Amino acid sequence: MSEARAQILAGIRRSLKRGRLESAREAELRERVAGHPRNLVPARATTLDHSSRTDLFVAMAEEVQATVAQVNSPAAVPDEVARYLAAENLPAELIIAPDPSLDEMPWSERPLLRIRRGRAEASDAVSLTPCNAAIAETGTLMLSSGAATPTTLNFLPDTHIVVVRSNQVVATYEDGWDRLRSGGMMPRAINFITGPSRTGDIEQRIELGAHGPRRLHIILVDDRQKAGDGQGK
Amino acid sequence: MRVALFVTCLVDFVRPTIGFAAVKLLEAAGCTVEVPRAQTCCGQPAYNSGDRETAMAIARQVLDAFEGYDHVVAPSGSCAGMLRRHYPQVFADEPAVLPRVQQLAARSWELVSFLVDICGMQAVRARWERRVTYHDACSGLRELGVKDQPRRLLASVDGLTLRELPGAETCCGFGGMFCVKYPDISDKMVSDKQADIVKTGAEAVLAGDLGCLLNIAGKLHRHGARLEVRHVAEVLAGMTEEVPPIGVPR
Amino acid sequence: MLATSRTFEANARAGLGNPILQRALSLMRSGFPERRRLAVERLPEFEALRDIGKSIKDHTLEHLDFYLELFEENVVASGGQVHWARTPDEARHAVLQICRSVDAKVVTKGKSMIAEEIGLNEYLEQNGITPVETDLGEYIIQLRHEPPSHLIAPAIHLMKEQVADTFRAEHRSLDPARSLADARQLCDEARAVLRPRFLAGDVGITGANFLVAETGSCIIVTNEGNGDLTQTLPRVHIVMASLEKLVPTLEDAATLLRLLARSATGQEFSAYTTVSTGPRQPGDLDGPEQYHVVLLDNGRSALLGGEFQDMLRCIRCSACMNHCPVYAAVGGHAYGWVYSGPMGAVLTPSLIGIAEAGHLPNASTFCGQCESVCPVKIPLPKLMRHWRERQFTEKLNPPVYRAGLSLWAWVARQPALYHPLVELACRTFGWFGYRRGRFRTLPLANGWTAVRDMPAPEGRSFQSLWAERQKGGARK
Numbered sequence: 036m037s038e039a040r041a042q043i044l045a046g047i048r049r050s051l052k053r054g055r056l057e058s059a060r061e062a063e064l065r066e067r068v069a070g071h072p073r074n075l076v077p078a079r080a081t082t083l084d085h086s087s088r089t090d091l092f093v094a095m096a097e098e099v100q101a102t103v104a105q106v107n108s109p110a111a112v113p114d115e116v117a118r119y120l121a122a123e124n125l126p127a128e129l130i131i132a133p134d135p136s137l138d139e140m141p142w143s144e145r146p147l148l149r150i151r152r153g154r155a156e157a158s159d160a161v162s163l164t165p166c167n168a169a170i171a172e173t174g175t176l177m178l179s180s181g182a183a184t185p186t187t188l189n190f191l192p193d194t195h196i197v198v199v200r201s202n203q204v205v206a207t208y209e210d211g212w213d214r215l216r217s218g219g220m221m222p223r224a225i226n227f228i229t230g231p232s233r234t235g236d237i238e239q240r241i242e243l244g245a246h247g248p249r250r251l252h253i254i255l256v257d258d259r260q261k262a263g264d265g266q267g268k
Numbered sequence: 269m270r271v272a273l274f275v276t277c278l279v280d281f282v283r284p285t286i287g288f289a290a291v292k293l294l295e296a297a298g299c300t301v302e303v304p305r306a307q308t309c310c311g312q313p314a315y316n317s318g319d320r321e322t323a324m325a326i327a328r329q330v331l332d333a334f335e336g337y338d339h340v341v342a343p344s345g346s347c348a349g350m351l352r353r354h355y356p357q358v359f360a361d362e363p364a365v366l367p368r369v370q371q372l373a374a375r376s377w378e379l380v381s382f383l384v385d386i387c388g389m390q391a392v393r394a395r396w397e398r399r400v401t402y403h404d405a406c407s408g409l410r411e412l413g414v415k416d417q418p419r420r421l422l423a424s425v426d427g428l429t430l431r432e433l434p435g436a437e438t439c440c441g442f443g444g445m446f447c448v449k450y451p452d453i454s455d456k457m458v459s460d461k462q463a464d465i466v467k468t469g470a471e472a473v474l475a476g477d478l479g480c481l482l483n484i485a486g487k488l489h490r491h492g493a494r495l496e497v498r499h500v501a502e503v504l505a506g507m508t509e510e511v512p513p514i515g516v517p518r
Numbered sequence: 519m520l521a522t523s524r525t526f527e528a529n530a531r532a533g534l535g536n537p538i539l540q541r542a543l544s545l546m547r548s549g550f551p552e553r554r555r556l557a558v559e560r561l562p563e564f565e566a567l568r569d570i571g572k573s574i575k576d577h578t579l580e581h582l583d584f585y586l587e588l589f590e591e592n593v594v595a596s597g598g599q600v601h602w603a604r605t606p607d608e609a610r611h612a613v614l615q616i617c618r619s620v621d622a623k624v625v626t627k628g629k630s631m632i633a634e635e636i637g638l639n640e641y642l643e644q645n646g647i648t649p650v651e652t653d654l655g656e657y658i659i660q661l662r663h664e665p666p667s668h669l670i671a672p673a674i675h676l677m678k679e680q681v682a683d684t685f686r687a688e689h690r691s692l693d694p695a696r697s698l699a700d701a702r703q704l705c706d707e708a709r710a711v712l713r714p715r716f717l718a719g720d721v722g723i724t725g726a727n728f729l730v731a732e733t734g735s736c737i738i739v740t741n742e743g744n745g746d747l748t749q750t751l752p753r754v755h756i757v758m759a760s761l762e763k764l765v766p767t768l769e770d771a772a773t774l775l776r777l778l779a780r781s782a783t784g785q786e787f788s789a790y791t792t793v794s795t796g797p798r799q800p801g802d803l804d805g806p807e808q809y810h811v812v813l814l815d816n817g818r819s820a821l822l823g824g825e826f827q828d829m830l831r832c833i834r835c836s837a838c839m840n841h842c843p844v845y846a847a848v849g850g851h852a853y854g855w856v857y858s859g860p861m862g863a864v865l866t867p868s869l870i871g872i873a874e875a876g877h878l879p880n881a882s883t884f885c886g887q888c889e890s891v892c893p894v895k896i897p898l899p900k901l902m903r904h905w906r907e908r909q910f911t912e913k914l915n916p917p918v919y920r921a922g923l924s925l926w927a928w929v930a931r932q933p934a935l936y937h938p939l940v941e942l943a944c945r946t947f948g949w950f951g952y953r954r955g956r957f958r959t960l961p962l963a964n965g966w967t968a969v970r971d972m973p974a975p976e977g978r979s980f981q982s983l984w985a986e987r988q989k990g991g992a993r994k
Binding site for chain 2: 534
């Protein structure tokens, strides 16, 4: 296979009528990659203050058939989960990402919720996960895989509930990349999720719940007052 | 302004009235119009058939015939597009000739957009009581940005009402040689165009390119539709009494 | 995949005469373009982003060797492996070797045009491995033994009744009396039938919209979630991608992603845009144990530095075919191979040869719609014209056609001869056409007059009349 590699690279250079790039040029290109500059970023979300940005995120997410509930503290999350499951006529059973931010929530206050922690299995109907960021530009959630956030939770169950903290609402995908890079290594999978699963493959009619979750419920925890940050970013 | 009229081979052969309408409009706009005799075609048929050599030879002929005028104007978006957009590409590798070609290109225009954008014409003196719909010929639209200008001038024609054509910007299926090389596909495209036109309830359909108009008229007549088909220049120049619509006998 | 591009004319005729296809195409025609238009309207920066997207791609192509090496470096650093394949044969072989190394029986597949290009499914089946398409459209056509007819909606040529018929015929263990009357029921059935197959996959194969050199990542853009289940559940994940999918950084990918969904379906962003990097990491509770990227050349490197290089910018959005009146008339199967519409008309001859695919770049009016909607500004009509130039130079056109063109061209270069000939033709045709104003038939023009009348000329040429006018003759 290395013969194929050599030939392909040689073929590229031959077509471009040059040899291997000079080391100065290579260094330049590596530098650009290392600096990963932003290209033009649409102004849609960037010119908004945090409050308006959050409103935009909610509006865009609802536009693609995600549902959004706003609660004012992490402690209110188990209640909201219970309420949502009952309202949707779903069994009070869920698989939760083994993430400390979720563990901290007062699940014991809702003893009728049957909770497992870990990755999802085929039989799981409802999952609950945190996220990395909520991107206002298009109502997109950014989730990354990890020991505490297995990817199967995002895709196997029919209903996916995501907890978004107020300070996770950002303007753009580029903001999401910056957050991610500050955390070190690339995770195995980054899922940008915009609404529930869907298909238009049959007569262009959009149907939800093709293979991934049919329902995406977002619980937005507005804990800004507590954190004391009202400033826009 | 000294303007040279690029007649176009179709206008020359099929419907000279369009050429005279163009002259009338240009003179009304204050131009002096000349018609270089040494013109035949813009070279598009050769160019689009992949015969670059012939296209270049014809283009050189055009270059020689049309140099020295303030502007070159054609009553056709596709021919004007050929001069304005494609000639510089044809001569991209000919540094000796390219500057002259670029100059010609910069001075070449489709008729109606020339009248409005360069001459500043805002209205015409014409009367034609019809419900009209308008087909946006592809080259004029996408290569030259001809869209608002014919509508603006048509709005000034006494008694004329314009009904926008759904799918006005969709190709009619003429495409030069395409309509005879792939007649089935061309027929489908012009059938769709016909259906759209008939649905507007218009009494007449106009466009700025004779190729499209022949295609559309031919289809409408084969199916017995009673719409009048004319080039927009005939209407703007008030010459609708002088010649029957396309495809209709005297 | 075996090509039938040579019989484009017959294929097209079949498409034109197929009422089900025509209904399906009219749905497409009224759907995609309007949705794209609304999405573009909503993003003021869209036009600027097109220019930037174009320059990102151009830059990457100019330095493709560098970015490929950097990509490979980072795939390996994240625990993955890269397999370089010059030809479809090498790519198939690489996939088979990987499958055999884990004793794979079932391979689940997200949508991959590269896999279609190399005929992977057939090859796997011949070698005792079962490929399962999981994208709903791909699944449907797999059951029907049909090729895809569109870049992103492979079953766009079907109406729901045909899907229902197929499901009834193939899902034999289900209750024959069940209702499959609407898209909802069909989707639910596909979801239920495919779920166990996802779980049974030993190897998952996906395509890639983008490969990111900065991180050694592969990006897939989907709406169903099938690509994600395909790449997460099995022990092994294989990405199949052609060389030109590279982009330098995650930020560059973000720019192109802003163009992609809007151009394709008019969505702001697809439901699932997933960036995968390497196999599962220590502590991960799920994810594949092995991560392989098969990089396919198959003619791409030969397009660099030449007159077709611009085609390598393509991000496989399908905007061109969604807006093409020819595609909307004949459908994707007419093009006879993997890629259809305007991008297929340019790419197919470069991959399977102009002799085989000669009709494709000719079956165009150059209306320019495709170019006007291409998110990375590929000059598609110009590239089709280049193919026509090649055909002309290599004398691949029919001789009658060449002779006719030659004759016309010679006359057009002699105005002194041209003008009297035209005047003669005017008077002749004008005389014959005088009474009716048009012709119902014309010799040598049956293609036109079979379905249209030909308006008669006025009877004099403009140049003759103008000359008379200049001499002081009757003013017209």
